[in-house]
Amino acid sequence: MAFLFSKLVAFFLGTFSCFSLHQELQVPVVLAGAITGLAGSFWHYPKRFDPHPQAAVYAGAFAGMCSSQLIGGYVELAAVAALGAVLYTLSRPLFHGFGGRLGTISFIAVTLVLLAKGLL
Template identity: 55%
Template structure:
């Protein structure tokens, strides 16, 4: 259980960094969302590997960057950024043994995390 909580914490922090960085590049500096995600993904590729988490922080940053491609109409405040980060990290942790490979998994995790936010906002309002 301790290993999973450490894994989730690392995922949450990495996903948050990717999400917030991409979102800010896109919203603050008016960079195209694809370019913002590419910049963050490239920067995330330089995160060193650690034995316990292997290359997972790198991929979590990139998945977060995918989620950060949202417009400000979808993610409107810090609480929503944290919610998407938590859902993304939770989904990544739950799927780490499934969906082997990277192709499609990161985008699916990012899409699902943002979709959960939209679903929650729809139910609440």
């Protein structure tokens, strides 16, 4: 449970940081993602989680790059972050050595939230 919680916090930090930098401070989206990923690399964490908190922050930054026309606010962004953290945790034992896993997790999280939003 501590592993999932650490991923949830890390994914939230990455998602909200990137989205806020881009939307509130008008930082270009790629630069906002890079700043978020770099800041996340300095985060101290228990060694038993090695190196997953940094990866979750970076995956969250990918999710935070989505357009405000798609994700209309911070409540929807929180749903993306929660879903992304769960997907990250569930996919951890899968796809070792495959590139694009973090971006794919973020893409799926955003897509599922948009589908749910469209159905409701």
